[in-house]
Amino acid sequence: MRPVNSLLIGAFALATGSALCAGQGSEDIQIHGFATQGFVVSNGNNYLGMGTRSGSPAWTEAAININDQVENKLRVGVQIHYTRLGTFGGDNVSVDWALGDYRVKPWLGLRAGKVKIRWGLFNDTQDYDPGYLWALLPESIYGVDIRATNLSQLGAEVYGKTSLGRKRGRLSYSGYYGYYFFASDDGYMALFNASGYTFPKPPGGKTPGFDLRWDTPLPGLQLGGSLMLYNADGSMTNGSYRMPVTFWPTYYAQWNIKKVFASAQYTKLVQYQTFSVTDAVPSTSGSDTRAWFVMGGYHFTDKFQAGAYYTHDLQPSGGDDSNPANFYKDWVGSGRFDFNSNFYMKLEGHLMDGNLVGFYSFDNPNGFKPRTGLLVAKIGFTF
Amino acid sequence: MKKLLLAFLLLSALSILADRAQAQVLVIANPAVKASDVSKSELRDVFTGATSSLKSGAQVIPVLLKQGAAHNQFLADYVGKSDSTFRAGWRSLVFSGQASMPKSFDTESAVVEFVAHTADAIGYISKATPHEGAKVLSVR
Numbered sequence: 001m002r003p004v005n006s007l008l009i010g011a012f013a014l015a016t017g018s019a020l021c022a023g024q025g026s027e028d029i030q031i032h033g034f035a036t037q038g039f040v041v042s043n044g045n046n047y048l049g050m051g052t053r054s055g056s057p058a059w060t061e062a063a064i065n066i067n068d069q070v071e072n073k074l075r076v077g078v079q080i081h082y083t084r085l086g087t088f089g090g091d092n093v094s095v096d097w098a099l100g101d102y103r104v105k106p107w108l109g110l111r112a113g114k115v116k117i118r119w120g121l122f123n124d125t126q127d128y129d130p131g132y133l134w135a136l137l138p139e140s141i142y143g144v145d146i147r148a149t150n151l152s153q154l155g156a157e158v159y160g161k162t163s164l165g166r167k168r169g170r171l172s173y174s175g176y177y178g179y180y181f182f183a184s185d186d187g188y189m190a191l192f193n194a195s196g197y198t199f200p201k202p203p204g205g206k207t208p209g210f211d212l213r214w215d216t217p218l219p220g221l222q223l224g225g226s227l228m229l230y231n232a233d234g235s236m237t238n239g240s241y242r243m244p245v246t247f248w249p250t251y252y253a254q255w256n257i258k259k260v261f262a263s264a265q266y267t268k269l270v271q272y273q274t275f276s277v278t279d280a281v282p283s284t285s286g287s288d289t290r291a292w293f294v295m296g297g298y299h300f301t302d303k304f305q306a307g308a309y310y311t312h313d314l315q316p317s318g319g320d321d322s323n324p325a326n327f328y329k330d331w332v333g334s335g336r337f338d339f340n341s342n343f344y345m346k347l348e349g350h351l352m353d354g355n356l357v358g359f360y361s362f363d364n365p366n367g368f369k370p371r372t373g374l375l376v377a378k379i380g381f382t383f
Numbered sequence: 384m385k386k387l388l389l390a391f392l393l394l395s396a397l398s399i400l401a402d403r404a405q406a407q408v409l410v411i412a413n414p415a416v417k418a419s420d421v422s423k424s425e426l427r428d429v430f431t432g433a434t435s436s437l438k439s440g441a442q443v444i445p446v447l448l449k450q451g452a453a454h455n456q457f458l459a460d461y462v463g464k465s466d467s468t469f470r471a472g473w474r475s476l477v478f479s480g481q482a483s484m485p486k487s488f489d490t491e492s493a494v495v496e497f498v499a500h501t502a503d504a505i506g507y508i509s510k511a512t513p514h515e516g517a518k519v520l521s522v523r
Contacts, residue, residue, distance in 0.1 A: 032474065032478065063478065072503070077480065077483070103435070125479045131474065161434055166438075170433075258463060302467060341467045
């Protein structure tokens with residue numbers, strides 16, 4: 001863990017602890033948590049770093065948070081998260097967020113510390129499994145194997161909401177500036193390692209950005225856009241790594257009315273990175289990907305909801321759009337049953353075409369097959 | 384046969400009316416809240432965490448019942464969500480570090496007590512529950 005990371009987290013853990021011990025009644029302190037266990041089986045290829053072809057239960061997630069509403073405008077809190085996804089994640093827990101939140105007015109609030117990044121429909125909630133219908137979010141945009149890197153930033157966020165008038169709806173906004181580091185145990189680092197690049201400490205950089213979402217006058221319809229910027233520098237055992245400033249925009253819409261919910265999101269990412277190995281010519285690689293999804297669902301009863309989505313990821317920079325290495329398509333059908341407000345289960349089927357995201361050569365040593373069928377079952381508990 | 388049908392219809396109507404009467408809820412607020420009425424969409428936005436103020440500009444703090452007929456009726460009539468969907472929405476805010484859960488109470492008298500003594504508080508109770516110290520907001 002980087003010193004700045006440790007310092008900030010330590011400071012806010014201290015702040016949180018102090019506030020919790022400052023003579024307040026226990027009714028001001030909230031503790032919430034969740035835990036999920038998944039079972040994944042596939043044909044064609046192994047998926048997400050798990051031995052899914054023979055069936056894998058190696059997907060466990062859990063989190064616990066503590067919040068203290070110190071006074072009407074000030075809240076402090078921290079959340080610890082655990083993820084094991086096949087070879088990713090691990091036995092260590094990580095600080096998901098640890099912040100102080102001062103809401104001056106509904107239209108102006110400030111969060112500082114380690115703060116979740118609002119980007120698109122799911123970035124800040126994607127590691128809270130009980131929050132959505134799907135067992136796996138669209139891998140093309142919300143890759144569960146690489147999500148840890150861009151979940152949060154160490155810095156500050158200004159946020160708020162304002163009414164645009166009775167007939168114009170409401171605007172929500174978030175702007176932030178901070179630092180981030182590649183997660184040491186996710187898919188990005190696995191790909192670096194597979195290419196022979198070893199980092200004693202994960203690279204990192206600055207990540208400013210903003211999110212703007214408009215609750216339109218049409219009931220339940222929200223339109224939005226986000227832009228995340230980031231760069232990265234790092235030292236390898238035999239050289240250095242550099243990623244210049246990258247722009248990651250996305251546009252999205254969601255519609256929730258009565259028992260129906262639907263959403264869509266599009267993003268385009270152009271990114272370059274340079275590996276400078278001692279005594280060798282620096283190697284610069286670039287990628288250009290466009291990804292989108294459409295999803296919809298219906299609450300059949302208070303306890304049962306079901307839905308489907310389609311997602312598509314294409315890498316034109318690969319040069320051959322028909323090569324499975326340069327695209328990824330996934331048809332998904334999903335159902336969720338809530339036994340009560342604490343326990344739930346999910347069952348989901350995937351028909352995947354292409355290998356652009358989520359597939360790794362280390363657990364598919366004989367090469368990739370173009371198509372993969374996948375079945376995911378999850379049980380979970382939240383409080 | 385006609386009499387039987389008539390009796391059945393009458394019983395059904397009485398049953399529906401009894402349910403409605405029993406389930407009616409009142410929206411209450413601290414007397415300092417600068418509003419005398421509130422719209423259904425304002426209630427939905429406040430109680431789902433979408434906003435923390437009314438259109439009048441008054442800031443409000445929502446207070447919940449943990450369960451019961453008044454709670455379910457309030458969610459159905461004004462929030463448009465089942466209890467599990469409603470809680471899932473709040474939990475998404477909590478687990479993403481955006482908010483803490485609203486205070487929730489086991490009994491309606493505890494809701495009244497809290498609302499009456501907490502500036503900006505807004506809650507809901509059954510129509511029959513005494514609500515001394517809190518003011519009733521009419522719903523538009």
